[in-house]
Amino acid sequence: MKRKDLTRCAQEIATTLHDASYDDWATKSYPLTYEHEFEGKSVQVEIQLLEKKENYLQLLVSVYNGGLSAYNPPGILAIISNEQSSSAAPRQFES
Numbered sequence: 821m822k823r824k825d826l827t828r829c830a831q832e833i834a835t836t837l838h839d840a841s842y843d844d845w846a847t848k849s850y851p852l853t854y855e856h857e858f859e860g861k862s863v864q865v866e867i868q869l870l871e872k873k874e875n876y877l878q879l880l881v882s883v884y885n886g887g888l889s890a891y892n893p894p895g896i897l898a899i900i901s902n903e904q905s906s907s908a909a910p911r912q913f914e915s
């Protein structure tokens with residue numbers, strides 16, 4: 821799987837993070853790791869808490885499928901707002 825496909829997978833996962841509330845994400849233990857199927861292939865997902873403030877959370881979604889992608893996985897930054905009315909869109913994060 822190419823890097824651009826992994827990035828697209830991370831973007832899709834980051835977008836779904838907004839389906840859960842701030843309170844749901846604020847109470848989880850990080851990092852979260854799990855296996856996810858994307859376009860018929862298995863990938864590893866890691867969600868890290870970068871910043872926890874009273875009004876928002878910054879989460880980093882990284883996706884890799886083994887090999888070299890595990891050393892520098894593509895990541896997407898998701899900001900989860902504590903206010904239901906204002907949610908920021910996920911942003912791509914490259915190191």
